[in-house]
Amino acid sequence: MLKKTMQQAMNDQINAEMYSSYLYLSMEAYFQSISLNGFAAWMRAQVQEELMHAMKFYDFVHERGGQVTLESIAKPDTTWSSPLNAFEAVLKHEQHVTSLINDLVDLAISEKDHASNIFLQWFVTEQVEEEASVGEVVEKLRLIQDNPSGLFMLDAEMGKRTFSVTPGTPGE
Ligand code: FEO
Numbered sequence: 001m002l003k004k005t006m007q008q009a010m011n012d013q014i015n016a017e018m019y020s021s022y023l024y025l026s027m028e029a030y031f032q033s034i035s036l037n038g039f040a041a042w043m044r045a046q047v048q049e050e051l052m053h054a055m056k057f058y059d060f061v062h063e064r065g066g067q068v069t070l071e072s073i074a075k076p077d078t079t080w081s082s083p084l085n086a087f088e089a090v091l092k093h094e095q096h097v098t099s100l101i102n103d104l105v106d107l108a109i110s111e112k113d114h115a116s117n118i119f120l121q122w123f124v125t126e127q128v129e130e131e132a133s134v135g136e137v138v139e140k141l142r143l144i145q146d147n148p149s150g151l152f153m154l155d156a157e158m159g160k161r162t163f164s165v166t167p168g169t170p171g172e
Pocket of ligand 1: 020130
């Protein structure tokens with residue numbers, strides 16, 4: 001049985017993951033508006049990944065006999081000054097999500113909630129990967145600066161990303 005404090009924290013995290021999905025959907029629209037369809041495709045995959053994260057928490061709360069309560073999702077930004085500006089915002093957001101996951105782990109440890117702690121370890125690893133992959137894109141965009149051919153090459157590379165669920169992860 002999930003304790004009330006952990007149930008509330010996990011409900012907050014469902015909202016944070018849904019907001020992440022909404023933010024990246026807004027970024028997908030931005031990239032479509034400037035005809036960078038590879039970046040837009042990358043964002044579409046990210047939208048699905050964040051929804052999957054939210055659903056993992058949703059399923060886990062139910063598996064532990066808890067109650068999911070959905071709240072309003074905040075309005076995301078709708079435009080960015082450049083692809084680099086957008087991806088710097090993604091990196092900042094993912095660093096924020098990492099801090100939220102770390103806070104959840106701290107709570108699980110302080111409450112001696114071993115099942116939640118084990119569940120959360122997948123997200124700890126996932127955040128390392130998310131920050132690394134987004135950080136790499138930021139670095140490439142900084143190198144490219146205002147070089148259009150570099151941007152088009154990166155756009156083509158970004159377009160190869162597809163969404164896939166990692167087998168054997170909790171909540172599946
Ligand atoms: Fe659900 Fe991008 O962290």
